[in-house]
Protein backbone atom coordinates (compact mmCIF):
# COMPACT_ATOMS: atom_id res chain seq x y z
CA UNK A 227 0.00 0.00 0.00
CA UNK A 228 1.22 3.50 -0.89
CA UNK A 229 0.45 6.22 1.66
CA UNK A 230 0.15 10.00 1.52
CA UNK A 231 -1.37 12.55 3.91
CA UNK A 232 -5.02 11.73 3.18
CA UNK A 233 -4.92 8.73 0.88
CA UNK A 234 -3.97 5.10 0.60
CA UNK A 235 -3.34 3.51 -2.79
CA UNK A 236 -4.30 -0.16 -2.62
CA UNK A 237 -4.22 -2.98 -5.13
CA UNK A 238 -7.69 -3.45 -6.59
CA UNK A 239 -9.62 -6.31 -4.97
CA UNK A 240 -12.67 -8.22 -6.11
CA UNK A 241 -14.75 -6.30 -3.54
CA UNK A 242 -13.94 -3.09 -5.49
CA UNK A 243 -15.57 -4.29 -8.69
CA UNK A 244 -19.04 -2.87 -7.99
CA UNK A 245 -17.69 0.69 -7.89
CA UNK A 246 -15.80 0.04 -11.11
CA UNK A 247 -18.97 -1.25 -12.74
CA UNK A 248 -20.75 2.01 -11.81
CA UNK A 249 -17.87 4.23 -12.96
CA UNK A 250 -17.37 2.28 -16.20
CA UNK A 251 -21.02 3.01 -17.03
CA UNK A 252 -20.81 6.69 -16.11
CA UNK A 253 -20.63 8.21 -19.57
CA UNK A 254 -19.41 11.61 -18.39
CA UNK A 255 -16.45 9.98 -16.65
CA UNK A 256 -15.55 7.83 -19.63
CA UNK A 257 -15.80 10.85 -21.94
CA UNK A 258 -13.54 12.99 -19.73
CA UNK A 259 -11.04 10.15 -19.47
CA UNK A 260 -11.06 9.68 -23.24
CA UNK A 261 -12.32 6.10 -23.07
CA UNK A 262 -14.83 4.78 -25.55
CA UNK A 263 -18.24 5.58 -24.03
CA UNK A 264 -19.63 2.06 -24.32
CA UNK A 265 -21.86 0.47 -21.69
CA UNK A 266 -19.91 -2.28 -19.84
CA UNK A 267 -21.42 -5.43 -18.42
CA UNK A 268 -20.41 -6.94 -15.08
CA UNK A 269 -18.65 -9.67 -17.14
CA UNK A 270 -16.60 -6.96 -18.93
CA UNK A 271 -15.55 -5.56 -15.56
CA UNK A 272 -14.72 -9.05 -14.27
CA UNK A 273 -12.59 -9.67 -17.37
CA UNK A 274 -10.82 -6.33 -16.89
CA UNK A 275 -10.08 -7.33 -13.27
CA UNK A 276 -8.68 -10.72 -14.31
CA UNK A 277 -6.43 -9.08 -16.93
CA UNK A 278 -4.91 -6.73 -14.35
CA UNK A 279 -2.81 -9.42 -12.74
CA UNK A 280 -1.39 -10.75 -16.02
CA UNK A 281 -0.28 -7.44 -17.55
CA UNK A 282 3.25 -6.59 -16.35
CA UNK A 283 3.08 -3.20 -18.09
CA UNK A 284 0.22 -2.02 -15.92
CA UNK A 285 0.04 -1.19 -12.22
CA UNK A 286 -3.37 0.00 -11.11
CA UNK A 287 -4.33 1.07 -7.60
CA UNK A 288 -7.55 1.91 -5.84
CA UNK A 289 -7.49 5.44 -4.40
CA UNK A 290 -9.00 5.22 -0.91
CA UNK A 291 -9.28 7.62 1.99
CA UNK A 292 -7.72 6.59 5.24
CA UNK A 293 -11.26 5.60 6.34
CA UNK A 294 -11.41 3.18 3.47
CA UNK A 295 -13.75 5.18 1.20
CA UNK A 296 -13.09 4.16 -2.37
CA UNK A 297 -12.77 7.26 -4.59
CA UNK A 298 -11.24 6.12 -7.87
CA UNK A 299 -8.30 4.50 -9.61
CA UNK A 300 -4.81 5.55 -10.58
CA UNK A 301 -2.49 3.59 -12.82
CA UNK A 302 0.77 3.28 -14.63
CA UNK A 303 0.38 1.75 -18.05
CA UNK A 304 2.88 1.11 -20.82
CA UNK A 305 5.47 0.57 -18.08
CA UNK A 306 8.87 0.35 -19.77
CA UNK A 307 11.51 -0.43 -17.15
CA UNK A 308 14.38 -0.39 -19.66
CA UNK A 309 13.73 3.24 -20.61
CA UNK A 310 12.26 4.11 -17.21
CA UNK A 311 9.01 5.45 -18.65
CA UNK A 312 5.34 4.98 -17.84
CA UNK A 313 2.07 6.66 -18.67
CA UNK A 314 -0.06 7.75 -15.71
CA UNK A 315 -3.86 7.79 -15.74
CA UNK A 316 -6.40 8.72 -13.08
CA UNK A 317 -10.14 8.64 -12.54
CA UNK A 318 -11.84 9.87 -9.41
CA UNK A 319 -15.26 8.31 -9.84
CA UNK A 320 -16.80 9.88 -6.74
CA UNK A 321 -17.64 13.43 -7.88
CA UNK A 322 -18.08 14.72 -4.33
CA UNK A 323 -14.33 14.22 -3.91
CA UNK A 324 -13.42 16.46 -6.86
CA UNK A 325 -11.75 19.82 -6.30
CA UNK A 326 -10.27 19.03 -2.86
CA UNK A 327 -6.74 18.43 -4.04
CA UNK A 328 -7.08 14.63 -3.77
CA UNK A 329 -6.38 14.06 -7.46
CA UNK A 330 -3.12 15.99 -7.14
CA UNK A 331 -2.24 14.14 -3.95
CA UNK A 332 -2.78 10.79 -5.68
CA UNK A 333 -0.73 11.85 -8.73
CA UNK A 334 2.15 13.08 -6.55
CA UNK A 335 2.03 9.94 -4.45
CA UNK A 336 2.11 7.73 -7.54
CA UNK A 337 4.97 9.79 -9.03
CA UNK A 338 6.84 9.48 -5.74
CA UNK A 339 6.40 5.70 -5.98
CA UNK A 340 7.31 5.64 -9.70
CA UNK A 341 10.43 7.79 -9.47
CA UNK A 342 11.45 6.51 -6.04
CA UNK A 343 10.68 2.78 -6.02
CA UNK A 344 10.40 1.85 -9.69
CA UNK A 345 13.34 4.11 -10.58
CA UNK A 346 11.42 5.68 -13.45
CA UNK A 347 12.95 8.58 -15.33
CA UNK A 348 9.89 9.97 -17.09
CA UNK A 349 6.16 9.83 -16.44
CA UNK A 350 3.77 11.06 -19.10
CA UNK A 351 0.05 11.64 -19.49
CA UNK A 352 -2.54 12.80 -21.96
CA UNK A 353 -5.62 14.96 -21.49
CA UNK A 354 -8.37 15.99 -23.86
CA UNK A 355 -8.55 19.68 -24.74
CA UNK A 356 -12.11 19.89 -23.33
CA UNK A 357 -11.05 18.77 -19.84
CA UNK A 358 -9.67 21.89 -18.04
CA UNK A 359 -9.79 20.16 -14.65
CA UNK A 360 -7.40 17.43 -15.83
CA UNK A 361 -5.23 20.01 -17.63
CA UNK A 362 -4.93 21.98 -14.39
CA UNK A 363 -4.29 18.78 -12.43
CA UNK A 364 -1.22 17.77 -14.45
CA UNK A 365 0.02 21.33 -14.79
CA UNK A 366 -0.10 21.90 -11.01
CA UNK A 367 1.69 18.59 -10.42
CA UNK A 368 4.60 19.96 -12.47
CA UNK A 369 3.99 18.18 -15.78
CA UNK A 370 5.16 20.11 -18.85
CA UNK A 371 3.10 20.39 -21.99
CA UNK A 372 5.20 18.51 -24.53
CA UNK A 373 2.96 18.58 -27.55
CA UNK A 374 -0.49 18.53 -29.02
CA UNK A 375 -1.99 15.88 -31.22
CA UNK A 376 -4.33 18.01 -33.27
CA UNK A 377 -7.91 16.80 -33.72
CA UNK A 378 -6.83 13.32 -32.69
CA UNK A 379 -9.94 12.32 -30.77
CA UNK A 380 -13.55 12.26 -31.91
CA UNK A 381 -16.25 12.91 -29.37
CA UNK A 382 -19.86 14.05 -29.59
CA UNK A 383 -19.64 15.19 -33.18
CA UNK A 384 -16.36 17.06 -32.97
CA UNK A 385 -12.64 16.45 -33.14
CA UNK A 386 -10.69 17.28 -29.98
CA UNK A 387 -6.98 17.85 -29.50
CA UNK A 388 -5.00 15.54 -27.24
CA UNK A 389 -2.53 17.37 -24.99
CA UNK A 390 0.62 15.43 -24.11
CA UNK A 391 2.29 16.04 -20.74
CA UNK A 392 5.59 14.80 -19.34
CA UNK A 393 7.45 14.96 -16.04
CA UNK A 394 11.11 14.04 -15.53
CA UNK A 395 12.47 12.71 -12.26
CA UNK A 396 14.68 15.74 -11.57
CA UNK A 397 11.71 18.08 -12.12
CA UNK A 398 9.62 16.04 -9.70
CA UNK A 399 12.27 15.94 -6.94
CA UNK A 400 12.94 19.68 -7.32
CA UNK A 401 9.30 20.40 -6.42
CA UNK A 402 8.70 17.48 -4.07
CA UNK A 403 11.77 17.13 -1.89
CA UNK A 404 11.77 14.11 0.41
CA UNK A 405 9.83 14.81 3.64
CA UNK A 406 12.78 15.30 5.98
CA UNK A 407 14.59 17.91 3.87
CA UNK A 408 12.19 20.85 4.36
CA UNK A 409 11.11 20.40 7.98
CA UNK A 410 12.87 23.63 8.91
CA UNK A 411 10.71 25.79 6.63
CA UNK A 412 8.08 27.73 8.57
CA UNK A 413 4.45 27.23 7.56
CA UNK A 414 3.94 30.88 6.50
CA UNK A 415 7.04 30.78 4.28
CA UNK A 416 5.70 27.63 2.71
CA UNK A 417 2.27 29.10 1.94
CA UNK A 418 3.79 32.27 0.51
CA UNK A 419 6.11 30.23 -1.63
CA UNK A 420 3.17 28.07 -2.71
CA UNK A 421 1.05 31.06 -3.74
CA UNK A 422 3.96 32.72 -5.62
CA UNK A 423 4.65 29.47 -7.40
CA UNK A 424 0.98 29.03 -8.21
CA UNK A 425 0.80 32.54 -9.78
CA UNK A 426 3.97 31.90 -11.72
CA UNK A 427 2.61 28.58 -13.00
CA UNK A 428 -0.71 30.20 -13.95
CA UNK A 429 1.00 33.01 -15.85
CA UNK A 430 3.15 30.44 -17.64
CA UNK A 431 0.09 28.46 -18.61
CA UNK A 432 -1.76 31.57 -19.87
CA UNK A 433 1.27 32.64 -21.93
CA UNK A 434 1.67 29.16 -23.37
CA UNK A 435 -2.05 28.99 -24.12
CA UNK A 436 -1.99 32.39 -25.86
CA UNK A 437 0.88 31.22 -28.08
CA UNK A 438 -1.25 28.27 -29.13
CA UNK A 439 -4.27 30.49 -29.84
CA UNK A 440 -2.63 32.13 -32.84
CA UNK A 441 -2.39 28.81 -34.67
CA UNK A 442 -5.80 27.58 -35.85
CA UNK A 443 -4.68 23.98 -35.38
CA UNK A 444 -3.83 24.44 -31.71
CA UNK A 445 -6.36 27.16 -30.84
CA UNK A 446 -8.76 24.83 -28.99
CA UNK A 447 -6.00 23.50 -26.74
CA UNK A 448 -4.72 27.08 -26.26
CA UNK A 449 -8.17 28.29 -25.18
CA UNK A 450 -8.41 25.42 -22.66
CA UNK A 451 -5.01 26.34 -21.22
CA UNK A 452 -5.84 30.06 -20.98
CA UNK A 453 -9.11 29.18 -19.22
CA UNK A 454 -7.37 26.84 -16.76
CA UNK A 455 -4.55 29.38 -16.19
CA UNK A 456 -6.96 32.26 -15.53
CA UNK A 457 -8.96 30.17 -13.06
CA UNK A 458 -5.76 29.28 -11.26
CA UNK A 459 -4.52 32.89 -11.23
CA UNK A 460 -7.79 34.07 -9.68
CA UNK A 461 -7.49 31.41 -6.97
CA UNK A 462 -3.83 32.25 -6.30
CA UNK A 463 -4.72 35.98 -5.93
CA UNK A 464 -7.53 35.18 -3.53
CA UNK A 465 -5.24 32.84 -1.51
CA UNK A 466 -2.54 35.50 -1.25
CA UNK A 467 -5.09 38.07 -0.05
CA UNK A 468 -6.08 35.84 2.91
Ligand SMILES: CC(C)(COP(=O)(O)OP(=O)(O)OC[C@H]1O[C@@H](n2cnc3c(N)ncnc32)[C@H](O)[C@@H]1OP(=O)(O)O)[C@@H](O)C(=O)NCCC(=O)NCCS
Nearest residue numbers: 258259317318324325326327328329330358359362454457
Ligand atom coordinates in the same frame (compact mmCIF):
# COMPACT_ATOMS: atom_id res chain seq x y z
C1 LIG B 1 -9.38 15.00 -13.29
C2 LIG B 1 -9.56 14.53 -11.86
C3 LIG B 1 -8.72 13.28 -11.59
C4 LIG B 1 -9.10 15.67 -10.92
O1 LIG B 1 -9.26 15.26 -9.58
P1 LIG B 1 -9.49 16.36 -8.44
O2 LIG B 1 -9.40 15.67 -7.13
O3 LIG B 1 -10.70 17.14 -8.74
O4 LIG B 1 -8.19 17.25 -8.66
P2 LIG B 1 -7.63 18.43 -7.76
O5 LIG B 1 -8.67 18.93 -6.80
O6 LIG B 1 -6.33 18.00 -7.19
O7 LIG B 1 -7.29 19.53 -8.87
C5 LIG B 1 -8.26 19.98 -9.78
C6 LIG B 1 -7.88 21.39 -10.19
O8 LIG B 1 -8.68 21.78 -11.30
C7 LIG B 1 -9.26 23.04 -11.00
N1 LIG B 1 -10.47 23.15 -11.80
C8 LIG B 1 -11.67 22.58 -11.61
N2 LIG B 1 -12.50 22.93 -12.61
C9 LIG B 1 -11.82 23.74 -13.44
C10 LIG B 1 -12.11 24.43 -14.65
N3 LIG B 1 -13.34 24.34 -15.21
N4 LIG B 1 -11.14 25.17 -15.24
C11 LIG B 1 -9.90 25.25 -14.69
N5 LIG B 1 -9.54 24.62 -13.54
C12 LIG B 1 -10.49 23.88 -12.94
C13 LIG B 1 -9.50 22.96 -9.51
O9 LIG B 1 -9.78 24.23 -8.94
C14 LIG B 1 -8.15 22.40 -9.09
O10 LIG B 1 -7.09 23.36 -9.19
P3 LIG B 1 -6.53 24.19 -7.90
O11 LIG B 1 -5.97 23.18 -6.95
O12 LIG B 1 -5.52 25.10 -8.47
O13 LIG B 1 -7.72 24.90 -7.29
C15 LIG B 1 -11.06 14.24 -11.51
O14 LIG B 1 -11.80 15.40 -11.67
C16 LIG B 1 -11.63 13.16 -12.41
O15 LIG B 1 -11.44 11.98 -12.15
N6 LIG B 1 -12.33 13.57 -13.47
C17 LIG B 1 -12.97 12.61 -14.39
C18 LIG B 1 -12.00 11.72 -15.14
C19 LIG B 1 -10.84 12.50 -15.72
O16 LIG B 1 -11.01 13.59 -16.25
N7 LIG B 1 -9.67 11.90 -15.61
C20 LIG B 1 -8.46 12.48 -16.15
C21 LIG B 1 -8.25 11.97 -17.51
S1 LIG B 1 -6.74 12.59 -18.17
